[in-house]
Amino acid sequence: MSDTIYAPVGAEHMAQFAAGDAFAFGIESVDVDRWLATLPQNVARGVFAGGRLTSQMVLQPYTLTDGRASHLFGAIGAVSCPPELRRRGYVEQMLRGACDEMRERGMALAMLHPFKVSFYGRFGWATCMDRAVYRCAPEDLLPFQRRQSGQFTIEDERSIPQLDAIYAQALRGRFGPMVRDAQWWRSEILTTWDGKPRRIAIWRDEQGQGRAYTIYRMEKKPDSTTRMVCREMVALDPVARANLFAFLSQHDSQCEQVEFRAPVDAPVNLLMPNPLRCEVEQHFMLRLVDVEQALASYRFPSAARGTLTLAVADDWLAFNQGVYQIEVADGAAQVRRLPADAPAQISCDVRALAQIYARYLRPSAAAAFGIITASSRDALAVADTLFAGLAPFSFDFF
Template sequence: MSVEIRPLVPEQAVEFLRIVPGYAGTPSWEPEPPAWHSGLGAAPRFDEPASSEDLVKAAAGLCDLDRARAAFVDGRLVGTSQMLSLEVTVPGAGPVPMGGLTAVGVLPTHRRRGLLRAMMRALVDDCHERGEALATLSAAEGRIYGRYGFGPATYQARWELDVAQAGRPYPHEQQGRIELVDAGAAKAVWASLHDQVRQHRVGEVSAHHGLWDGRAARTGAWQYLLHYDGSGTADGAAVYRVPWSPDPATAGTVEVDWLEAASAAAYTDVWAFLTGLDLTRRIVAGKRPVDEVLRWQLADPRALRITRQSDDLWVRLIDVPAALAHRTYAVEGSLVVEVTDPFCPWNQGLWHLEGGPDGAHCRRAPRSASADLSLGATTLGAVYLGGTPLGPLAAAGLIDEHTSGALGRATAMLTAPQAPHNAIGF
């Protein structure tokens, strides 16, 4: 058997997409409502493969094709993977370059042969050569990517709100202007709005090519809402619908597919509008932050009930010293950290991190130094954005404390005031 991992050429794009789960018709998530899904029922079905016409159209819109890595066995394309050139927002420093892993798939006839590992090797090496300190992904299965040094760093929630029980968000006086517009008008401001939001929301990612076009082209009775501040600048947006239901138990349900706001006033105004829609009994929202502010604006916080929570963005440090120096830290501190990383051996060893609110630097620790903490690459990825507490990981045996107080010091340095979150995927 001859195995090759090599870049894709444009003529192979359709063949490449036939293997990607979302196009091949194979399930990419469990049937019960996942955390990203705002609908009342199960997630959308993927039992019908994309048509040849759809594949040709999708292939024409592929970006970063030079970063795709395909597995060929005896000359036949049997595995797919790709990195997108994106940005992710890290604490204190704003957006930094990253590789976004996507389109991973292997034909069922060729699994358990090491093809995924070979493609991951090629993709991670490409990130390293490009100088990207970070790579991220969203995992369809939770047991696969830890072996390659990715750790779950952000989480997403699906929640339902009983409108009558909740009471309306405060303050009741609207602070801006809300308009319902068509998809084209909404799309015209989405990109700039998201760029505003992601400057400050840790974990947020830049939009990939075609995201906004795809969102505006969706079928169904979607409503497009824009919020404007006092100067007339769009600082909030939402996409929602109120689907008709023959079942009294689900009638009057608002499904919120996406909502972003660049200011606290816009956030409150938009949710006040949605909770005040006539004949509304319930709101369902997916892919929401686990620390949703709306809960604390309700007369009865219990009215907002999380029905599903799952990991979202998994982070991998490609270059440990560069990644640790990219971000800032909540308090001044110094740590010697021992990293175990067999998949990226250049990261192995002792690293001396000194950081605080104004910046950080990280360098190789001298051989005479002793580690304050030891952890693996997967655990380091999980805690990097500040949303995963270190204490439970230490209790699980994933972090070893060698210097008394080092775990508390690391916790104080890494902790973020707001849970990292990404409102869009890739």
């Protein structure tokens, strides 16, 4: 593959890029063109062989919060390769080129939504969050009508600052929520993939303060029934949450089913007279592109104190492989790379470390299942304390 190169996709190849996406994801060309028109310039990437585009993706710099600090990360999407060129290593070369680029640009983290977990797992990505998907009839939520207060108003994009304030406060403390700008709200949250508007409802308490919102759309199912799909449903307190459920129940004449998503550690069904149907879906995968930088920029719990040595194996990005000492105080860490033969308290591969980093996997649970090894229970206790927090979550998709 000496004649191949990872590079930005220029204007002369964008028609091929669009056609490749339309074919790979079964999307109408007009919808692909609309999506590409919303993208910033110079985010399309590919591997070229003899001048031919052999694999392609989009790489965009976004910001996420770990619950206590913000991190620039590389958002990878629309990865595809024509069937006639698959299994030749083009996608792997493209992902490696993207990791090199991200590291040079100061992005220690990379996230994507996989078509197949095991495919990206080969290259060091690991599932870093799940989402609980609830489905019910609107009538199942009727008991919440007895607890109504305040009022709902139907809003438009002028309410983005209010929505963003509620969103940020409701998801504080979690790893994964994106830091959004107004353009992201307009193009990704308030409208659908094919440009259709979603409905915005904000609940305000009796003092007029916005405390909850839902953004939703009615969708026809193949069996001709209608489903109310909540793109987001966010509340700041129990009263606000009860009013959201009451609002959903008011749509009983318009739909047969309501669907919404929540963090897996949110005890939604404990609020219900009868449990709602709930499925857990895997969401993003995380890659630590630069382990040392990722650990150094991580914000640990403010009360956490301790020193931990980690032996990290990375069979794909060899520069990450090594032993790291983390000294944590006041939420910040000093990270030092130790000699390769230095003793380590925790030994893991980069995939398990990504899951611990995202607080998707508790170190003590990982050790109990043989995913990592620990020199002592004391070391595990320190690791559990350093990487403690709420379950990761994100409403977003890219």
